[in-house]
Amino acid sequence: MTTFVCTALNAEGRRVREIITAPDREAAAERLRAGGLTLLEIREDVAGRTGTSAGGGLLACLGIVRTRDMVLFFRMFSSLIESNVTISEAMEILHEQAENRKLKAVIGEVKARIEGGTPLSDAMAAHPKVFSETITNMIRAGELGGILDTVLVRISDYLESRAALRSKMIMSMIYPSVVVVVAVVVVIFLVTFVIPRFAGLLGGRKLPANTQFLLDLAVFLTKNAVPIVLSFMGGVAALVLLLALPETRVHVDRNKIHIPVIGPVFRYGVIVQFSKTFAALLESGITLVEALRATSATVSNLAVRGMIEKMNDKVLAGEPLSTAFEGNRFFTPMVSAMVKIGEHSGLMDQAMTTVGELHERILSDKIARMSAMIEPVLIIVLGGIVGYVAWGLISGMLALYTG
Numbered sequence: 001m002t003t004f005v006c007t008a009l010n011a012e013g014r015r016v017r018e019i020i021t022a023p024d025r026e027a028a029a030e031r032l033r034a035g036g037l038t039l040l041e042i043r044e045d046v047a048g049r050t051g052t053s054a055g056g057g058l059l060a061c062l063g064i065v066r067t068r069d070m071v072l073f074f075r076m077f078s079s080l081i082e083s084n085v086t087i088s089e090a091m092e093i094l095h096e097q098a099e100n101r102k103l104k105a106v107i108g109e110v111k112a113r114i115e116g117g118t119p120l121s122d123a124m125a126a127h128p129k130v131f132s133e134t135i136t137n138m139i140r141a142g143e144l145g146g147i148l149d150t151v152l153v154r155i156s157d158y159l160e161s162r163a164a165l166r167s168k169m170i171m172s173m174i175y176p177s178v179v180v181v182v183a184v185v186v187v188i189f190l191v192t193f194v195i196p197r198f199a200g201l202l203g204g205r206k207l208p209a210n211t212q213f214l215l216d217l218a219v220f221l222t223k224n225a226v227p228i229v230l231s232f233m234g235g236v237a238a239l240v241l242l243l244a245l246p247e248t249r250v251h252v253d254r255n256k257i258h259i260p261v262i263g264p265v266f267r268y269g270v271i272v273q274f275s276k277t278f279a280a281l282l283e284s285g286i287t288l289v290e291a292l293r294a295t296s297a298t299v300s301n302l303a304v305r306g307m308i309e310k311m312n313d314k315v316l317a318g319e320p321l322s323t324a325f326e327g328n329r330f331f332t333p334m335v336s337a338m339v340k341i342g343e344h345s346g347l348m349d350q351a352m353t354t355v356g357e358l359h360e361r362i363l364s365d366k367i368a369r370m371s372a373m374i375e376p377v378l379i380i381v382l383g384g385i386v387g388y389v390a391w392g393l394i395s396g397m398l399a400l401y402t403g
Contacts, residue, residue, distance in 0.1 A: 005042070065130050273300075292311065321339055
């Protein structure tokens with residue numbers, strides 16, 4: 001099948017542009033004429049675009065589609081479908097209402113592909129950066145089961161839940177990060193501005209060890225500022241390059257869950273993400289194997305992604321999912337127990353929803369505990385640095401007057 005971009009005149013004499021998927025040009029032209037249009041031009045769409053202007057297309061490609069834009073899109077989409085509006089008409093309305101430039105362009109392309117005979121799921125699958133594999137799989141299941149309106153609501157709920165989890169994880173790291181940055185800025189300020197002011201006054205005299213250490217440190221850092229900065233930048237660049245390697249990412253992802261205090265937050269965050277995504281796919285009517293495969297693609301932890309893929313292989317080999325979970329030390333015993341309950345009751349989607357909700361509560365508790373433990377430690381460290389500098393300078397001043 002080939003995609004063609006067609007320019008034609010409608011019954012009102014207005015020029016319209018259509019994208020049609022057909023075996024050849026003749027079939028595309030025939031389908032266009034069957035729709036009551038007069039063909040003017042037809043060409044193969046090699047790049048898969050709808051013919052937007054170069055400037056608009058560039059801006060659309062550079063744009064970012066936020067989660068809230070996607071949630072609003074699917075909420076409105078489900079309301080329109082429930083009101084018996086056709087998919088093509090719904091896309092037209094959503095295209096007019098969209099404020100995000102990139103999303104507007106994508107909706108236009110999806111609409112054109114739908115009018116060309118492409119199913120909604122396949123039309124969305126052509127834009128994986130906007131519509132993830134999880135979303136397109138749920139849409140495809142909704143099309144096959146005739147419950148598209150229900151699936152669209154579930155997608156909105158899934159996106160909102162995922163955004164809330166991401167926000168919770170980010171917020172838990174903001175305060176420690178701010179304190180660390182402030183500590184670094186304070187140290188730099190003291191070393192480059194405060195201590196050098198005392199160096200000329202205290203220099204040449206016998207000073208206490210703590211004061212002399214501060215002066216020597218300030219001189220060393222000031223004279224070697226450029227090499228230190230370059231070394232730091234080189235270390236950061238090397239770390240980024242190492243993390244870009246899958247082998248390094250897997251090693252880091254496998255071991256970061258063992259970090260005291262912070263590790264449990266990473267672990268339960270992944271479990272909640274896995275459970276809710278898995279439950280959303282199963283609720284949409286997707287098979288267990290397909291749901292596992294799609295869920296593994298959404299998990300950011302590469303080590304856990306490999307575990308899920310191995311579980312999927314065992315399920316494909318005929319083993320129950322509960323058996324595949326046995327011996328896995330990453331997932332909690334509660335997950336294995338609920339999976340077994342879901343298999344026996346035939347309500348795996350509800351079991352995984354329960355798993356997600358229970359572990360999300362545990363995650364909230366872990367985040368609160370982490371914040372309660374990290375915040376005092378960081379404050380003590382920052383206060384200790386400032387206090388040591390103040391102690392050293394005061395000691396030097398006292399030595400100056402008593403010497």
